[in-house]
Amino acid sequence: MAHKGILLSLDAPVRATVTVRTNRGDASFVLSEAQPGRRLSRTGGQIWIERTAWSEVITDDTREDDFPSMAAAPDGSVWVVWLSHGRRADEIRVRRHDGQVWSSVMKAVDEPGDYHSPQVAVAGDGRVWVIWGANENGNWNLLARSYADGVWSDSERLTRSAFPDINPRVTTDKQGRIWLVWQGFRQGNSDIYLRYLENNVWSDIIRVTDDPANDWEPSVATDAEGNAYVAWDTYRNGNYDVYMRKCSKGELGPEIPLAISANFEAHASVACDSQGRVWVAWNEGGPNWGKDYPGGIGSGIYDVRRLRVVCYDGEDLARPAGTLRTRLFSQVSGGRDLPYLTVDSADRPWLFFRHKQSRRYELPDGRITSQAVWGVYATHYDGQTWAAPTFMPNSYGHNDQRLSVCFTRWGEMWVAYAGDGRTYRSPEPFNNEVYVGRVRVPPGPPVEHVFAELEPDRDPKALPQRRPPPQKEPYEISLGEKTYKLLWGDLHRHTDISWDGPNDGSLQDMYRYAIDAADLDFVATTDHGAGQGREYPWWRTQKCADMYEVRGFFTPLFGYERSVRYPFGHRNVIQPVRGIHPVTVFKDVHGLKGLAPDDTERLWAALVPSQNVVIPHTSATNMGTNWSSHNPELERLVEIHQGARNSYECEGGPKAIAEGTPDAVAQGYAPSGFVWNALGKGYRMGFVSSSDHGSTHLGFAAVFAESRSRQAIFEALKKRRTYAASDFIILDMRMGKHFMGEEFETSSLPALSVRAKGVHSLLRVDVIKNSSVIYTKKGDGKQMEFEFMDAQPTSGPSYYYVRVIQDDPNYRDKMQ
Structure with a gap:
């Protein structure tokens, strides 16, 4: 659904009449008629009115503010913490609303740094705790700091592993204890961990999962008795499935499978109601996610995104009788992503989610872009039906932005989320701000829920749990006195950061694909200009490359795509270290449509000092090159094949693009760009294959390196110890x-x-x-x-x- 109207902020009596005049007729309504989850239709359905949440921005536009977390205190105040970026560093910022006004901005961490996923929770004694991820000497740990009586405590380290600890989530139970869960890598394997704070003392670390497969992105909720329920998704069955586990008095119960079909089932969110029931929501995608795609057995990374909700009563699983998909499909068709579940005082589950909308735009300089935005919507279940989804104003933003919800002591629902300033009709400018909204909760006693049995193809009791065989086998060689391992990677992966990446998924899902579905040893995120030259997406991309480095097991590289049309050429730039800004396209008003004629030569000059590896791709198309310019020290490799499109080895070669074919019509045909022409000029380039947009599991860069370190992989690329592969050959x-x-x-x-x-x-x-x-x-x-x-x-x-x-x-x- 696309919003093609206006948002009104009104301060008027509930009995006031509002009249809207349009070229499709006039529409009038009484303010009291507009209720959350209910649409008013006027002029025969050509105009409709819905009540959104009230919201306000709590950040300023001088920085990029993102990833908020929110908590309510016993005194009725509300606390919000978020990540604030500026000048190549992050801050953890905090504000408090005392019921009347917002406080000034506080900093939870004294010095700027490399931070992620701040969380806030309030203990039973009113002490506010902020927990965040921090990059310390190249490794990510979790730290905490508390605030009481106007004073911040010293920072306290909560994890001490030599591997990344990321994706923390927190909640406070009715006994005043704070529960923390997170995802931690240990010896190449990602598991879920838990700690709780009681009487201002943190418990020992509890390992929630110990399966050899990777477990991801936990969520935690507590019931009235103080039991904690942890939900997560796992790759143990060869695709992402959702499981849950109960922790009571520090003791773990058995694992409870919630979703184990062949579909992509991930990004779980858990909540408890007053009856002790546990509600869980998650994303559902297609089967064989991240496998051979397109044209094979797999589903693309952002091919399909649906929402599922179940309820667990302590023994059995059931689903709400009201069909969520039918309600949402009629009003917010398309991708529905990243559910956030909570339950109000009347036991109504509230489901917040991000809805994807894509559109093509023409920019002021004539360029065509096809960006997507994701907006936040909310719906609730009244026991029999799901309400019409309500839009959260100013929530359009990137794919993996997260939100947070809390209830005050008076039952008010507060929502914190971020938006980057775009709208459906305008792809620019970008500037992320944090908004706080309030959603009206209908009054009334606890609702009586009507449930239905799970569909047979979704019932975990009716489905097998299978561990898949390994995708690849190890191989190593000896050269002289050195041993080299065969490593597999992808040096051309996009995300939603790219202007043409709506179906490429988020940064997080890109790493899920690389680590699990593709079983890679290394990967490079190569979005266009690392975000069209903007600072914040470049910073997020580089930061995630450090967050997901599991030393000795998995290695993200730094890079970006530099996109210049034929005859100059699209090239991926792989960087040896973090912190090197992308080289933008050089402009010349007297050149070809504003492009400097010596753009490629100026690119070489800019890249030589940092000794990058430059990889041209799609060379025999309108995105390619005629090989008129080459730097042998930088352009060490060529992407001779990619899973998304064709081979560019030679005319008439296997899977080669050919004149007059649909591929040539779509991409353009430039035979001077075939790789044999470059080799014929004496250019010495090694070969790699990659994915590019949409494709998965069909393009690999095979590399012989001494180890999985960045330095060793980069050296192997430089020395051309590589080959291109469409499979694990x-x-x-x-x-x-x-x-x-x-x-x-x-x-x-x-x-x-x-x-x-x-x-x-x-x-x-x-x-x-x-x-x-x-x-x-x-x-x-x-x-x-x-x-x-x-x-x-x-x-x-x-x-x-x-x-x-x-x-x-x-x-x-x-x-x-």
């Missing part, structure tokens, strides 16, 4: 003692030795020399090993590589 190619990517001089050409192992049966291996196939060996099974001697060696420079073709069902019609 193992390839070991050498010439004598020289390995792939090396260049050498010789008076006696050694034999070419090849070892290959496919995921599917191998059809053939082609040996290419100087833009010609000089030998082909037919396959017989999944493995092949052979030596080849060039019977007609030529003087002067020559290059050799091999092309391995397997019987891949995704590409059978394109691998002739």
